[in-house]
Amino acid sequence: MAKVLLNFNLHIDLTSSQYPISPAKNKASRKPEPRIKRHNSSSSTTFRNKRNIQKVEDSISSVNTLLSYVNSGSLEPALQLFDTMTKPNTFVWNVIIRGLVDSGMFLEAIEFYYQMQIEGIKPDNFTFPFVIKACAGVFRLNEGRNVHSTVIKLGFDVDIYVCNALIMMYAKCGCIEDAEKLFGCMSVKDLVSWNSMISGYVLSGDGLSSLNWIKKMQKSGLKPDKFSYVSVLGACAIEQYLSTGKEIFCQVLRNGLELDSMIQSSVINMFGKCNEVDYAESFFNGIEKKNLVVWNAMIGAYALNDKSFESFACLEKMRNEDDDVAPDAITLINLLPSVLRLGDLLRGKAIHGYAIRKGYLCHLTLETALVDMYGKCGSLKLAECVFFHMKDKNLVSWNAMISAYVQNLKNIKAITSFRNLPKDRCVPDEMTFTSVLAAYTEVALPKEGKQIHCHIIKSGFSFITSVSNALIHMYAKCGDLESAKKIFDTMLFKDIISWNTIIMGSAIHGLGSYCLTLFDEMRNKGYKPNESTFVSILSACSISGFVDQGWKYFDLMKSDYSLDPGIEHYGCMLDLLGREGNFDLAKSFIEKMPLKPNARIWGSLLAASRHHKNIEFAEMAAKNIFSLDNDDNNIGCYVLLSNIYAEFGRWDDVERVRRLMKKRGLVKTTGISVVECNGKVYRFKNYDKLHKESNVTYTVLDILTRKIGEDGYFCGLTKFKPLDLVKTRLNSPVCHSVRLAICFGLISTSIGEPVVIRKNVRICEDCHIAAKMVSRVTGREIVVGDSKMYHRFKDGQCSCGDYW
Ligand SMILES: [Zn+2]
Ligand SMILES: [Zn+2]
Numbered sequence: 001m002a003k004v005l006l007n008f009n010l011h012i013d014l015t016s017s018q019y020p021i022s023p024a025k026n027k028a029s030r031k032p033e034p035r036i037k038r039h040n041s042s043s044s045t046t047f048r049n050k051r052n053i054q055k056v057e058d059s060i061s062s063v064n065t066l067l068s069y070v071n072s073g074s075l076e077p078a079l080q081l082f083d084t085m086t087k088p089n090t091f092v093w094n095v096i097i098r099g100l101v102d103s104g105m106f107l108e109a110i111e112f113y114y115q116m117q118i119e120g121i122k123p124d125n126f127t128f129p130f131v132i133k134a135c136a137g138v139f140r141l142n143e144g145r146n147v148h149s150t151v152i153k154l155g156f157d158v159d160i161y162v163c164n165a166l167i168m169m170y171a172k173c174g175c176i177e178d179a180e181k182l183f184g185c186m187s188v189k190d191l192v193s194w195n196s197m198i199s200g201y202v203l204s205g206d207g208l209s210s211l212n213w214i215k216k217m218q219k220s221g222l223k224p225d226k227f228s229y230v231s232v233l234g235a236c237a238i239e240q241y242l243s244t245g246k247e248i249f250c251q252v253l254r255n256g257l258e259l260d261s262m263i264q265s266s267v268i269n270m271f272g273k274c275n276e277v278d279y280a281e282s283f284f285n286g287i288e289k290k291n292l293v294v295w296n297a298m299i300g301a302y303a304l305n306d307k308s309f310e311s312f313a314c315l316e317k318m319r320n321e322d323d324d325v326a327p328d329a330i331t332l333i334n335l336l337p338s339v340l341r342l343g344d345l346l347r348g349k350a351i352h353g354y355a356i357r358k359g360y361l362c363h364l365t366l367e368t369a370l371v372d373m374y375g376k377c378g379s380l381k382l383a384e385c386v387f388f389h390m391k392d393k394n395l396v397s398w399n400a401m402i403s404a405y406v407q408n409l410k411n412i413k414a415i416t417s418f419r420n421l422p423k424d425r426c427v428p429d430e431m432t433f434t435s436v437l438a439a440y441t442e443v444a445l446p447k448e449g450k451q452i453h454c455h456i457i458k459s460g461f462s463f464i465t466s467v468s469n470a471l472i473h474m475y476a477k478c479g480d481l482e483s484a485k486k487i488f489d490t491m492l493f494k495d496i497i498s499w500n501t502i503i504m505g506s507a508i509h510g511l512g513s514y515c516l517t518l519f520d521e522m523r524n525k526g527y528k529p530n531e532s533t534f535v536s537i538l539s540a541c542s543i544s545g546f547v548d549q550g551w552k553y554f555d556l557m558k559s560d561y562s563l564d565p566g567i568e569h570y571g572c573m574l575d576l577l578g579r580e581g582n583f584d585l586a587k588s589f590i591e592k593m594p595l596k597p598n599a600r601i602w603g604s605l606l607a608a609s610r611h612h613k614n615i616e617f618a619e620m621a622a623k624n625i626f627s628l629d630n631d632d633n634n635i636g637c638y639v640l641l642s643n644i645y646a647e648f649g650r651w652d653d654v655e656r657v658r659r660l661m662k663k664r665g666l667v668k669t670t671g672i673s674v675v676e677c678n679g680k681v682y683r684f685k686n687y688d689k690l691h692k693e694s695n696v697t698y699t700v701l702d703i704l705t706r707k708i709g710e711d712g713y714f715c716g717l718t719k720f721k722p723l724d725l726v727k728t729r730l731n732s733p734v735c736h737s738v739r740l741a742i743c744f745g746l747i748s749t750s751i752g753e754p755v756v757i758r759k760n761v762r763i764c765e766d767c768h769i770a771a772k773m774v775s776r777v778t779g780r781e782i783v784v785g786d787s788k789m790y791h792r793f794k795d796g797q798c799s800c801g802d803y804w
Helices: 002-008 038-042 047-053 060-071 075-084 090-102 106-118 127-137 141-153 160-172 176-185 191-203 207-219 226-239 242-254 261-273 277-285 292-304 308-321 329-342 345-357 364-376 380-388 395-407 411-424 430-443 446-459 465-478 481-490 496-508 512-524 531-544 547-559 567-580 583-592 599-611 615-626 631-647 651-663 694-710 737-748 765-778
Strands: 672-677 680-685 755-759 782-785 790-794
Touching: 060 075, 060 090, 075 090, 090 106, 090 127, 106 127, 127 141, 127 160, 141 160, 160 176, 160 191, 176 191, 191 207, 191 226, 207 226, 226 242, 226 261, 242 261, 261 277, 261 292, 277 292, 292 308, 292 329, 308 329, 329 345, 329 364, 345 364, 345 380, 364 380, 364 395, 380 395, 395 411, 395 430, 411 430, 430 446, 430 465, 446 465, 446 481, 446 672, 465 481, 465 496, 481 496, 496 512, 496 531, 512 531, 531 547, 531 567, 547 567, 567 583, 567 599, 583 599, 583 615, 599 615, 599 631, 615 631, 631 651, 672 737, 680 737, 694 737, 694 765, 737 755, 737 765, 737 782, 765 782, 765 790
Parallel strands: 755 782
Antiparallel strands: 672 680, 672 755, 782 790
């Protein structure tokens, strides 16, 4: 067994345990002040003191009473009686620990386990299975390993019950390899040992291995029981093996096993996950006496198969048919995907309210599902409210919160939460990295991006396709296309998303021809382009101004791949028409579109109108934008229109647009430009004076503005009302955030290095002209990534060819 000990990386020293009895307290003074209220309710003294005061002999009768309390599930009186006992022996401690575990009070059970040892009572082979189950219950892997080390120290590692519990614990905590190692070292194995492995694989999401293990078990001469079948039905559900699932169900019938609710719900779940909701339904309808577990399985099967209304109807039916059956936490968890699909926040809140009334919170999985639901329904405040009130959080709950932040565009909060993970002793997984990378993608610069990349490499997730895809996207958007390409080229397994991402990444950097090469390469390698591929390739054509190719791919989409163009595809084509200034064609293109034009379409026409100074089309686009319902996405259009009016000196119209924005409650996004110097990130707002290096920055700005002025730059002051012109230059685009960032970047980075800036809104025309000129007079390359694409300013030219 010595070998096992080495393999398990154990911490024998009990005092070094990481278990947070009460986080604020010193670990050494592990006084039992369990989280359960029962001790505090009667008196504030700890139960050790109490025990010294009340000298009640632990008679056989009191032990028997304790046992009967625990067996009947009356934990409160059991704990009170336990408090009065003078010297509880191992048996008594075991009874109380078992009681706690049976009532789901896992943390308290672990606490009692430590307390018994502090009081000099040695745990035995009856203590361990329960305390290990407790560790598994709260996914405390380190705690579990600690207990395992004590098991070995006390020589209980030959006890089959203890080993079975350990296997289950490792499997539940996601360490199936450790479970397998332990299984391999067991000299005697029983059905429970095998079942623990078979269900362990299901828990870790590996249905195939689970199915292989049941075959191995049968070969070893053991006959599967109900628990084995429940597990392998779960395995078939994971792998969506419908025929194997049916075969297993037949085996259950052949072996004459009773069709109890566990088997019934597993069969419904298997059909549901295999997208055979009709099978599930007819099986369900054939069940005479349905209990809650079976109802829950059916509700879940509907919800999984996009049958949201059916799942709610099933809930209603359950409540009407059987007064004894009331929804529990699992019912609610199963219903939440339906809420999401319907986008029905009210129903979601009703479920939340029901959970509170019925006392189903704290329920880790339910709370996590609520965080997820609120996040996806756009109620970030409520998601936070649930999350911050959670007594315990695991990685899944953190992942739900981080992705809620990302979905609601609170990227900085997502990154902060990610950094706080270690405080809750959570180790990020691929889900975490994919979410947090999306947050970095929106706000980070190359160096920050590299740091998170290092973290991913160290954590061993860099080989996972979804993570690599997120990395490619992040690097491309952060302005470091080279690193994005490097990851793409060295990826072990590329999927269609990898190709779409690298094409889109290259497109926003203006590498149109490279995108077309990538597209051909992708098709030659047998990948089938999808809608997103065409968005990427059409964006590439539009950004690079490849008119003919644009039409070619637009037609190819329908002819070769039977894909119907969506609004984004039409938008790209309109960008191309607009770039050419072919307004009549653009107009008829919009009229012939089979889809209702939205802000994307009219915004594209508006941008073209600004570029070609066509006020007539600008107004037509504007009229249509104003008539759209969801104004939130159109703020950019309002701003653009107001700028166009300003360029034409139509100040009354500028004022009209401004009033309209105010009336509709539209707030202009604050333009922020970010630049990275010496590993630190600096953010600038328009007219920013708060910056530490503000003085130097403004001095450089003055010098550069004068210098480019000599070169013929004239600040586009036409964009300002005549009245504003007399005001200080604070209102002029000279002090736009991007220029402050450029100046700061120029003085803070070494010569030869490009100045890379990210901006959350589109760069204005005036700054675009100025940036081109600054690149010439300083001889430096300036890269500005705005909300649409990257502009590379070099020697007085921009990579975008002045169309964006
Ligand atoms: Zn500007
Ligand atoms: Zn440009």
